[in-house]
């Protein structure tokens with residue numbers, strides 16, 4: 166059942182359209198990635214879902230509520246791209262202060278806060294936030310998004326600009342939160358993280374969604390896996406109904422590029438019936454980065 170439904174969402178700033186025609190649904194427990202180049206409209210989308218800015222048109226429903234409604238805010242945790250923290254407070258005082266705003270009983274909030282900080286491996290919790298490193302401050306901001314034990318988490322660039330160790334803690338923690346049943350929407354530039362934890366993604370460009378689905382669906386929609394069969398003879402004649410995508414000669418070898426294993430077998434038979442042999446078979450799966458570069462380099466393109 167969808168816990169988050171977005172229908173034809175649009176946001177204009179003055180005469181500029183930052184997000185247009187955005188529709189998607191997110192199932193309970195999913196990790197949903199919003200990916201796209203700078204200025205694609207990711208933060209604008211997440212802020213509309215979190216109820217921080219009003220859509221110009223279209224609707225969003227999060228956990229059965231309109232973003233911004235108090236009942237929804239209690240079920241939502243939002244981590245902004247840049248989270249202003251109260252520098253004079255210690256991490257613990259700051260987090261307890263926010264838990265209190267959500268009316269979380271003190272004993273519950275203390276346990277919850279320490280649990281989040283333990284899992285994020287944050288030491289020096291009594292240190293002033295202003296004296297903490299950027300990575301430590303990010304961990305405090307993440308713990309803040311969790312003080313009300315929300316069902317839905319919206320994380321804008323959770324690990325941007327952090328060192329690999331801190332990044333790893335944050336990504337692993339995000340994965341654990343998902344395993345515990347939380348629904349997570351997050352934007353990220355690091356496509357490796359997106360590939361490693363997202364169930365489904367949308368790729369945005371120029372304010373529009375230009376690709377969507379599971380990584381496998383997105384790969385299939387962009388050529389999918391290719392097999393490169395190298396042989397000493399041309400076996401393409403034998404590929405009945407599975408014509409090779411491409412046949413080229415390279416260093417005295419014939420390279421057959423085909424789209425499935427049936428065609429690979431046919432090429433092999435064709436090569437062997439001509440007295441040749443297959444010397445190598447390579448599998449080429451486009452990375453999310455390659456697909457991203459392809460769709461993001463086509464401005465104004467609409468969804469396929």
Ligand SMILES: Nc1ncnc2c1ncn2[C@@H]1O[C@H](COP(=O)(O)OP(=O)(O)OP(=O)(O)O)[C@@H](O)[C@H]1O
Nearest residue numbers: 178181182183201202203204205206207208209210
């Ligand atoms: N308050 C605002 N007023 C005017 N334009 C804005 C405002 N906020 C965002 N924009 C513009 O809307 C577009 C989308 O911005 P947004 O921050 O949503 O992109 P993004 O995909 O999150 O980018 P990044 O990866 O750089 O964070 C950009 O062109 C941006 O300049």
